[in-house]
Amino acid sequence: MAIYFHEEDLPADALAPGAVAVDTETMGLITPRDRLCLLQISDGRGDEHLVRFAKDSSFDAPNLKAVLADPARTKLYHFARFDLAAIEYYLGVTAAPVFCTKIASKLTRTFTDRHGLKNIVSELLGEEISKQQQSSDWGAPVINDAQREYAASDVRYLHRLVEVFEERLAREGRRELAQACFDFLPTRARLDIAGWADKDIFSHEA
Template identity: 45%
Template sequence: MIPSFQVFDNDINLDTLNYYLNCEAIAVDTETMGLIPRRDRLCLIQICDDQDHVTVVRISQELAQNIKSAPLIQQLMEASNVTKVFHYARFDICTLRVHLGITTNPIFCTKIASKLARTYSSRHGLKEVVKELEQIELDKSAGSSDWGSTYELSDQQLKYAANDVRYLVSVKNKLTKMLVREGRYELAQKSFGYLHTLVELDLLGYEDLFSHQ
């Protein structure tokens, strides 16, 4: 068993790796200096299971420039027996690939799942999805803040980071039931499988590849 909340620098330890490797699914999120992976460095990785064991990994500026330098995180993210649950996986898996050389698999994206299942709503942000499915009001006020000072993160920032993963596995399970009920689960799986191709196109600078123009 690992602590309910723990903070590491640059990589997890073996106990944490082995614990999460025994999970069916884990939630993952990243915090960065901005929204352009090739420009904006990775600052934080958050992980959580369905038992509320949260791990926060602070990524130093030096590590974010050294590809394949977090081997235990890489082993976990690439473990085929553990589903990695993201909200807007397109960004996070791109960030992990650019900065740590990680090809994350398998993937479940709650944003894609929400758009496929919750067609009665136009609101698919994490805050809205968690509010409806978990009856929890997330505080997103620390989202647009300086994550670069990883060793001086405030309690508010750490709480924000933890809450971004704390409910994702439960949300995944509820969205999965909705997808199965509506006959869209296989379509969701195909969409998740396409994400790595989409990330490759993003990194090559392609936009609107499938548009008519």
């Protein structure tokens, strides 16, 4: 298992075919304001690739964009809504089709409100991950080893989690419902970017 660090783009042929786990690190939680600093990606075979973007980046990244936009590759996320918005706003691609482990957890683990990645990795896989670097400065000139490990851990377990959630969604008869949610997520991300992040347009409220 290795963590590979790249500047501005993913090397060609860095990933094996198939689904890829994806996550992002930004300067904050407001997509148009808080720039994309790092994108993590893994093919689930033991290595993680971190792609760092500088403050003045053009976000060209043709190799990375080709993977993210590939309709034959499912992208695995935890809280896909945020990552999809960051990728679309800064990289200009819709990184779908989607499987979101946070939504899958909410649809199958209705006995708990513990749907964070740390919680579900611990409870479903028996692995422990640290969230200590979650709020660190991802725009710093140097991304330190602790940050790199944190970023890599956010994609390291997603393939295994998807296997668990596929079984549970089928068991509870909610696979079709989950897929409808996954299919809507790129649109939900566009609504966030366009200014409807905190407003439920489906609500009866005015």
